[in-house]
Amino acid sequence: MKFVPPVLFLLFGIALFGLWALERKLRFAMTLAVGFCVLSLAMFSQFAGLPPDIGQNAVISGFLYAASMALVGDGILQRSGKRFPAWLAALYLAGITGGLWYFFYIDRNLIARIYILNFGMGLILLHAAWRARFLFAGTWTDKALLFLLLVSGLHFFPRTLLTIRSVTMPTTPRQFGETDFWHALVLSTSIIGAMGGLCLLAILVVDIVSKLRQERDLDPLTGVLNRRGLERQSRRLEKVEAGSTSVIVVCDLDRFKAINDTYGHHVGDTVLAAFAEIIRQNVRKQDIVARTGGEEFVLVLRDISQDQAFGFSERVRKAVEKTRFIGVSAIEPVTCCFGLARIRPGEPLWASLKRADKALYQAKRAGRNQTRAEWQADPAGAMAARKP
Secondary structure, eight states, X not given: OTTHHHHHHHHHHHHHHHHHHXXXXXXXXXXXXXXXXXXXXXXXXXXXXXXXXXXXXXXXXXXXXXXXXXXXXXXXXXXXTOOOOHHHHHHHHHXXXXXXXXXXXXXXXXXXXXXXXXXXXXXXXXXXXXXXXXXXXXXXXXXXXXXXXXXXXXXXXXXXXXXXXXXXXXXXXXXXXXXXXXXXXXXXXXXXXXXXXXXXHHHHHHHHHHHHHHHHTBOTTTSSBOHHHHHHXXXXXXXXXXXXXXXXXXXXXXXXXXXHHHHOHHHHHHHHHHHHHHHHHHSOTTOEEEEEETTEEEEEEOSOOHHHHHHHHHHHHHHHHHOOXXXXXXXXXXXXXXXXXXXXXXXXXXXXXXXXXXXXXXXXXXXXXXXXXXXXXXXXXXXXXXXO
16 A cells, blocks of 8 residues: 555656646646656655665655756746746755765754655745746636645645654664654555645646637637627637726738739738737737738727727827838838727627728728728718719
């Protein structure tokens, strides 16, 4: 039975490796997998008495335990774009390993070795939790990972303090294996490790599904949302738009078919990608950008006044007019048009989009390279109405 925990952690490591192999971009999964495998190796080394020399076993297994904690902490941090500093991990490992060696070969003291190893592992995980404290403001999966780090790190301290009195000096390895401390160690490590492994596997699966869903909802050419992604966002917007002052913007490139016919579709794709980048550089974090087809883009500007929305559109339009796109002749500048409409409380996004489309058509009819809003008069339409 004593080999059940290391086998369990080895299986977790293999499962994490499998998820990393399925999605190689999730590099932190490989770090976590190595961490669980090293933890399994540490337990195998200690439980099987390999190497058989007690001193060597204490130092080697202790080093592996500490290394596994550093790897797990680093893996969780990697998921959010941070790292456990390599120099700090090396300092922890050197301090723990050196302390274990000293209190076996120089001043033999089992109690000191227990404190050094357990408190050292707890400090490694708590240091990782401190570096990951920003996760508290993240998603539920971020909070779960932070909670996992905190619980895993903190449990080393009360467990050690509450059970250490059962260990007497001196003691043989067999006697030590019969103490309450050892049984509590194996039980708590198994429970915390199993819960942690299951939690990490579940979060990794959620990450992979979220990534696949995100890729499905993104336009591969421009990197903004596609029509499917906008539809998903629209369902959320309809729940929160009441009482807000948001504007929907429809924009497209003027005479884009001529660009494709004259310079080829490769240049056309380059122009579209550059156009999307200009938009991204000007929108705010809360705004939504989507390519709904061909050269047409839809923007949802949230919590913005009509004048600000119109000024934003004009700023982007002028930026596009001044940009020299790769592959397009400088004497034929690329231009675009914008149509704006207010998003009315409770109104479906697609109804607002139809009104913005009408404003865009007004801009096209007025000569292109213009911005029109539904709250403006249509001078071209008024002139047409006055003609006999």
